[in-house]
Amino acid sequence: MVVHDETEEEPLFAEAIVEFDSERYPEFVADAMDSGLVLALGDPPATTAVVHVRGHRLTRLVLIGGRQVWEPTSPVELTDRWLEAAVADGEILLTVVPPGTWPAGMLELPPDARDRLFAAALQDAHESGLTLHGTVRLVEESPEGGGPNA
Secondary structure, X not given: OEEEEOOOXXXXXXXEEEEOOOOOHHHHHHHHHXXXXXXXXXXXXXXXXXXXXXXOEEEEEEEHHHOEEEOOOOOEEOOHHHXXXXXXXXXXXXXXXXXOOOOOOHHHOOHHHHHHHHHHHHHHHHHOOOOEEEEEEEEEEOOOOOOEOO
């Protein structure tokens, strides 16, 4: 999963971009569509999906009314700008890309090269017609992990 916030020149919004392996992808796409995500052809619709964060980490994505929960296998760190945008909006943009979108070794590249490769890979995925998107509600969990903040 990649978390993304727009540059200073563009509107600030929080986005999470998810790529699953080919084994889990079909089930995840079905659950995402059942939650209201659609092909990324126009404006993203509001969905029933929910993303949970605790501090500066994304902890889980809840789909189809809580019947399906996905938790990242490695920590997904969030920037202050990402959190600021997500909290201000109360939601984030969730984008689901097909397996194989991110080239191997992308995260080890220098930041400028990584950013260019990331943008090109995301554009290719979008042009493939297989990218899904939608807005998902943000839930901030208490720092102790005891559920949503009241």
